Amino acid sequence: MHPVPLPVALPGQTRVWAASVAENAAAATARRGELDRTESLRADRFRRFADVDRFLVAHVCLRDILGAVLGTPPARLVIDREPCAACGGPHGRPRRPC
Numbered sequence: 001m002h003p004v005p006l007p008v009a010l011p012g013q014t015r016v017w018a019a020s021v022a023e024n025a026a027a028a029t030a031r032r033g034e035l036d037r038t039e040s041l042r043a044d045r046f047r048r049f050a051d052v053d054r055f056l057v058a059h060v061c062l063r064d065i066l067g068a069v070l071g072t073p074p075a076r077l078v079i080d081r082e083p084c085a086a087c088g089g090p091h092g093r094p095r096r097p098c
Contacts, residue, residue, distance in 0.1 A: 019061045021054050028056040034075035035059055042091065062094065 009015050039059050046052045063074035082092035
């Protein structure tokens with residue numbers, strides 16, 4: 001995975017990061033151990049390898065970005081989830097733990 005650049009954002013601005021699944025799938029798979037139990041179990045439920053790769057890249061990148069912003073190793077982050085807007089399940093948007 002490429003180092004996470006942290007661009008300066010002014011108040012009220014939004015930062016957007018993008019990562020190529022094809023370029024980062026192998027590195028994300030190698031770092032799967034950094035995911036928490038819930039993330040790992042969710043990755044196991046995908047049936048298509050492309051979906052697993054997409055999930056792993058997204059979650060490893062999320063942990064890299066949050067870890068860089070918070071000064072915490074990615075594997076030590078505790079990430080909670082809002083309830084899903086569609087079904088109420090615990091896989092909605094990431095949020096700070098309560």
